[in-house]
Amino acid sequence: MNTYLDERFAALEEYTPGEQPKDQAYIKLNTNESPYAPGPATVAAVADAAAATRLRLYSDPDSTKLKRAIAGLYGVESSNVFVSNGSDDILNFVFMGFCGKGVMFPEISYGFYEVFAELHGTDFVKVPLKEGFVIDPEDYVGKNKTVVIANPNAPTGRAITLDDISRIAGANGREPVIIDEAYVDFGGTTAVELTREFDNLLVVQTFSKSRSLAGARLGFALGSKTLIRDLEKLKYSTNPYNVNSVTAAAGTAAIGENGDYMENCSRIAATREWTVEKLTELGFQVIPSLANFIFVKNDVIDGERLYRELKERKILVRHFGSEAIRQYNRITIGTRDEMEKLVAEIGDIIDDGGKEPGQ
Ligand SMILES: *Cc1c(COP(=O)(O)O)cnc(C)c1O
Numbered sequence: 043m044n045t046y047l048d049e050r051f052a053a054l055e056e057y058t059p060g061e062q063p064k065d066q067a068y069i070k071l072n073t074n075e076s077p078y079a080p081g082p083a084t085v086a087a088v089a090d091a092a093a094a095t096r097l098r099l100y101s102d103p104d105s106t107k108l109k110r111a112i113a114g115l116y117g118v119e120s121s122n123v124f125v126s127n128g129s130d131d132i133l134n135f136v137f138m139g140f141c142g143k144g145v146m147f148p149e150i151s152y153g154f155y156e157v158f159a160e161l162h163g164t165d166f167v168k169v170p171l172k173e174g175f176v177i178d179p180e181d182y183v184g185k186n187k188t189v190v191i192a193n194p195n196a197p198t199g200r201a202i203t204l205d206d207i208s209r210i211a212g213a214n215g216r217e218p219v220i221i222d223e224a225y226v227d228f229g230g231t232t233a234v235e236l237t238r239e240f241d242n243l244l245v246v247q248t249f250s251k252s253r254s255l256a257g258a259r260l261g262f263a264l265g266s267k268t269l270i271r272d273l274e275k276l277k278y279s280t281n282p283y284n285v286n287s288v289t290a291a292a293g294t295a296a297i298g299e300n301g302d303y304m305e306n307c308s309r310i311a312a313t314r315e316w317t318v319e320k321l322t323e324l325g326f327q328v329i330p331s332l333a334n335f336i337f338v339k340n341d342v343i344d345g346e347r348l349y350r351e352l353k354e355r356k357i358l359v360r361h362f363g364s365e366a367i368r369q370y371n372r373i374t375i376g377t378r379d380e381m382e383k384l385v386a387e388i389g390d391i392i393d394d395g396g397k398e399p400g401q
Contacts, residue, residue: 050163057157060360069383071374072358074196074225074335076254078306078377080296084255087295091288101287103278108290111297112262116234122264124273125293127284129224129248129261130154135276136190136244137162140218145188148177150367152196152222175329175337179206183213192222194230197362197372199331207233211240218269220244225333227252227307228314234264241266251334253296253303258289310334314375320385324392335374337367342392345369355387 045052060073079085090096109120116123126132137145137158144165147155159166169181175198182189189210194201211219221233223245237243244265250256263273277284285293296303314336318328321338329337339345345368349361360372375381 054160055157057154061358063358067356069357069376069380071376071380071384072360073256074251074333074374075256076251076306076310076334077375077380078254080254080292081299081302083299084292084295087291088288091291096287099287101283101285101290103282105285105290108285108294111294115297115300116264118234118237118264119267121267122237122270124263124265124270124277125285125290126261126263126277128250128259129222129246129263131259131284132246132261132263132273133190133220133222134158134161135273135280136188136218136220136246137164139272139276140220141188143187143217145190146182146185147190148192148195150175150195150198152192155190175200177202177206179209182210186215186217188217188220189214190220190222192224193233194225194228194331194333196225196333197335197360197367197370198329198337199225199333199335200329201230201332204231204233204236207243208236208240211236211243214242216242218242218244220246223247224251225335227304228334229311229332237265241268244269249293249296252307253300254306255292255296258292260285260289260293307334310375313378313381316378317373317375317381317385321388324385324389335372337370337372339369339371340392345371348388348391351391352384352387357384357387
């Protein structure tokens with residue numbers, strides 16, 4: 043293929059985001075967004091910050107107010123907080139700056155890790171999981187490489203414990219350990235308190251899922267002053283204004299109404315349990331999930347066929363083509379109403395026999 047790109051990017055395979063259909067006809071259960079709208083204070087703050095007089099000026103490159111709000115919520119100092127344009131942006135900095143001795147991450151996990159490793163020419167090891175997609179902390183101990191683990195993991199929803207994280211961070215000497223907590227608010231336990239104990243531990247979170255702000259692009263990281271200063275250096279060497287003023291205002295206001303967002307998360311967790319029960323009754327195997335999605339398969343219908351049949355019925359879920367997980371679909375937990383429709387359609391598809399068309 044023709045390209046003007048430098049040779050070093052010749053083999054780079056970019057990340058493929060989930061579909062974002064332009065029409066609103068779908069029940070969208072494919073990219074783990076919240077089914078609930080942002081709260082009223084968040085929306086008002088956006089309108090206020092978007093006033094023409096404010097947009098004239100650059101955003102605060104230190105995001106002072108936003109950092110103070112996040113620090114207050116998690117009981118840390120502002121100097122323990124880094125904010126950026128989505129947590130993907132933070133992970134990009136992690137792979138850019140913290141992986142010189144190589145990096146290891148679970149073989150089945152967030153697909154972007156491998157893309158970032160390739161982008162930055164980092165040596166990487168994909169660590170196989172145990173039966174049932176279980177992450178074994180011992181696989182990450184004493185390897186003297188940077189560790190990146192999503193907890194709960196994606197796309198499986200399975201979580202490791204704080205003891206596991208202590209073990210990995212404590213045994214890993216000087217290399218950073220990054221815990222990607224994109225889904226922690228749906229039932230997991232954050233490792234933030236461990237960042238006091240382990241200077242090499244970085245916790246990465248996002249406003250995209252639990253706080254209904256995927257479109258605003260806002261992620262944050264919590265860790266030792268040293269790790270945060272290192273990240274700031276990379277940000278100030280890339281794009282100091284990468285959190286725009288409208289997004290910073292949205293994030294600050296969202297922390298102000300955090301209780302409401304956490305109630306939404308509880309609601310989603312309850313809907314998740316209901317959905318698990320119904321799909322189990324329909325014969326699905328469901329990986330135990332603490333996230334706002336479930337990872338499911340069925341012996342009757344091939345994973346890709348289920349994805350296609352649901353899409354025909356205007357329900358989008360996420361299917362991954364890679365060999366180890368091609369029988370599975372990752373289904374975002376929506377509203378109870380949306381999940382009732384999903385369960386009904388799946389029941390229908392199974393009643394049709396899970397047969398190939400024309401049989
Ligand atoms: C969604 C997701 C992210 C990216 O979140 P943004 O803040 O929207 O960039 C990071 N890690 C995992 C595991 C995710 O699922």
